[in-house]
Every structure is written in C-alpha cells, then in structure tokens.
Amino acid sequence: MINEIEQERLEWTADTEDAGERLDKFVVESIEEDVSRTLIQQWIKDGHVTVNGKTVKSNYKIAVGDSVQLVEPPPEQLLIEAEPIPIEVVYEDADVIVVNKPRGMVVHPAPGHYSGTLVNALMYHCQDLSGINGVMRPGIVHRIDKDTSGLLMAAKNDLAHQHLAGLLKDHDVDRKYIAIVHGNLPHDNGTIDAPIGRDLKDRKLYTVTEKNSKRAVTHFVVLERFASGHTLVELKLETGRTHQIRVHMKFIGYPLVGDPAYGRSKGITMDVEGQALHAAVLGFTHPRTREQLRFEAPLPAEMEHLLERLRMQ
Template structure:
C-alpha cells in the first residue's frame, strides 16, 4: 500500500511529485551570483530570497551580515535585509573571502569511506557533533577534518569549513565534506537540485500500516520552543520524505527513508507528524514509553552523488551501528 501525507492531513494516492527548483541564475565564478526576481518572488524579504536561492548551507544570519556589509546589491545599490523585492530586480551577491579559520585541529579518529583531492566521505558515529558552534567549539567533525585533511573548503566562513550537509549529533551515518571551493559548490548544487541520494534506516514507535508512502509537509521552527521544528505553514520550507517499511514488530516499525529535501530535523519531524516518532529521540519522542535508546534510532545508511571533477556517480553504504543492531536483535528475540 502507498500513502501520501500532506499538511491538511488529507490522504491521497502517492505520486512521483518532485519540487526541483534550481537557482535562478549564477555568475561565472563560484563566489559571484546574480538573480533576477520573478513576479512570484516579488514582495519577499531580500535576506529570505537570497537564502532560498543559494545552493550552499549558509545561514540567514550570515546573509544578513553580508547585506549589511554591502556584499549584496539590488540594481547596483546597497539596501537593508528587510528590503522587499520587486519583479525585475537584479540581485547581486559577491561572497567575501573566507576569514582565517581559528578552529583547533584535533586528532579525533575518523571512519573514512572515501577520500581524494576533492571530497571526503566519513561514517559519523552517534554522539559526534558535525560543526563547531558557540559553546561547543571542540570535539566536532570539523575539528577532526581540520586535523585529517589540512585543505578543507572555506566557502562557509570560519565555523563550518568543508561542510556541505549535516546530520544531527545523535544520528549516525554517512557524511560528505568538500576539500576545495569548486567541489563545495558542485556538491551543494546537487543537494539543491535533489539529485544526491540519501537513504536512512530508522526504528519508529508504533505499527505503520502502509508499506510505503510520501510525507509532504512544510517544516519551520516551533514557535513554542525555538530549539525544535514542526510542520507548519508559517515561515516554513517545503519538505518531502519518502518511506518504505522494512520490518514490523507490532509496537515498532523498521523503515527506510529517502530524503527529497534536506530540512533541519526533517525525518524526526515528519515521523512525529504522522504519529510514529523515532525510538530514542530526546526531542520529538518525549512521553513515548517502551523501547529506548541513547539518541534517536536513525542511521544515514546510503549516500550517492556525482563526483565534482570526474563526473562519476559514487555511492556508499554504511552498516547499522552496533547499538541499533543490538536493539533490533533484542526486539526480534522477544
């Protein structure tokens, strides 16, 4: 059986709907971008429009700083972040050179699945934070990569060199990072175009009755708790997750999930939305009794992309971590 979940909670037949929306325009060099505002984009805030149009994982706060410093022009003139775009406006972004990185390289072991002069793919263990943040400046994947690689991309500024996409601290699995700016842009644009293959394995509470389906519901910050995300139409982004049931245990279901988009906490939010939160999720499975795990039972098992230089399609698969395997073994032996 197929199931398609939408925001209004109406059930319709599953489809192959896709929402590819490539960047409207791009300059000749990786650090220069030019867009023409369409009638549909008119009246949007400038910072929001630039954030939506960029392929790279750059925060809206960073974009606001660039606008303030004059790195973003509208029709050749500097404006404020809250400038309301008009149809036909020419928006130009010239990224400043990345600042010197003041991150301590740390000899943290990495499970490297692939590495060359352009890209590195690692299998991240559960509990390891991907990038430094205020209050958490050491012991991260970036600290480890700084030690291991010496030559990471600096396109994301000083706190997240090389990081093209993220997985949560308590999610294990495959993660790619760029080792130069050309590779960074190529990988980021593949993510933007939804051509990167990302499949996850998760154990969720409850019995999902449908063999496969699609969850299509926009995700934004939870206005009651800013650390969390939720399905909402307010200040949200389009989000699509495809799922397939692998095994049922009565009070739990093992599923394969494929991301079409990559919003923060997307799988965790979407599974909670359809009534099947992830086992062990400390944020979205609160109050759920029964099966437990130290961190959500979510593993980024499969990662596939086109190599930035050779054009070869690469695909990698990482086995489930021991804690998930042990949990599944105990469930099967009940």
C-alpha cells in the first residue's frame, strides 16, 4: 500500500477498505511516524497533501483508487536541538559511532516530537553527523524500534553514510537479535522467507502479505527452551523491513513476549513494557579503512530477569 518516493515524500493508493474515510484520518493512519491529526490537518490546509495531484480539504472522502501524496514540509532547524542525554558508546571514530540504545528511546525526531531521541543525544555527543537524511535524521542509516534495545550505527559524515547505506542495501551488514517468544519452537533452526507490507486493516502495523509488499527474510536459531512454553531465539536479519522480526515471529505462530502490537494479551510479561527483543550483534565493513568491525551488546537487565523467571518455572 505504501511506496517511499524519496526522502520525506510518501504516496498511498486507496483500497476498498479506505472508501469513505476522511482524508486527514487516512493520512494519520498511513504515515509511519507518530504525527497528530491536528498537524496533518494543517499540512492539508497548507497544500502538503494532495489527492490525485490536487489539493482538497481535510474532510474529503477517500475513493477507491485515489492516489494520496504527502510531501512533508521542511522542519525548522531550531526545533532539533542537541540534548545532554547519556548514551552508551560502544565504538567511535571520525567516521562512525556505534551505540547501545536503551529500551524506550526513539531513534530520531518526528513531527510533533522533537526531543529526547537518540538523534538529540548524538548531536550533543558528536556535533558532527552526516546530513544526507536532513535535520530530522542526521547520521541515521538504520533504525530499531523504540522498545527494542541494542546496537545501532550512525554516520558522522556523508562518505560514511553512503557506504553504510550501501552495505544495508546489499545485505552486507551482520545483524543478530535475541528474542524471547511465546511457544516452544519445534525446529532448532530455520528461515522465514515471507513478504511484508502494510496491514490493510491498520496502517500503523505490518503483516505478511503479497500485496504491495517487499521480500523479507529472517533466519532463526533456538538457544534455549523453557518448561513454561517459551523459547529463547537468536534471529539474523537478511533484509531490514519495518517490524520484520516481530511480524515474522507472529506469522509462524511464536510472537514476541511483551509485544504490544503483535504479541499476546495474556501470559508472562517483562518488568517493563515492550517486546523482549535486543539487537545483540552488529558487524560491518568500516567506510574508510575497510576493516571488518563486529560488536556485541549483552542483554538488558529486564530481559535477563525474565530469563531467570522462566528458568525457575
């Protein structure tokens, strides 16, 4: 359903399920960022949202086949400020910085939410980040979800950014995650090769679908099984779709513990909100030296506590 045209430009084609919905509600539900309906209404009024190439009002009723395009207005430079937020730096040089992001931290600012993010922290710590992604996402070449902890790399100049983005595009970045899932996975290892696209019923979510989707591949290895009916799994990303691990594990019937969007409403939970998912390994070729770098981050305390509880059951 969604195709990213270029930076800050999004386009959707309305399906039968969208018919009759107000334009402002359609855009709020479609956009990936956490944006208020009031802000979207202002963007529509200012002409940043068009339907079939024409400006319309917020209460315009969507019709099947409508092409809705959003061109986000350029953010105000002063809204994105450096903030003295502590971050755990795993590695840093003149080109790259690797951090261990804590659970609960958003990676980059979004309209209406300009502070407290990893970008704000990096701007204070580094002061030199690549500008390819603009003022909203300086240095950011990939993301992990707010409630996913673990390793993330950022570029400190455009040369490094282009190199790292190329590695991601070519699937040449080693990314391994540790997760705790509901259910006892019967296979010791396997591969999930299932395309992911927008969920037609809820555009803030993703699902395995053949419609307007992209190929997604996740490899898994079982690390430990528990009598409670849970499994500790290592997952390796071959592709990097939004919510990929969370969607794939739900698809095969073993959703992540604590996942508010794709998990189960009942059962064991962690000490904090959010999915039991940690980006544990990150490996890539350095943009300047071409040295092979590999980093590991231990599980956060809340996941370790949950594992202790599971082992005692």
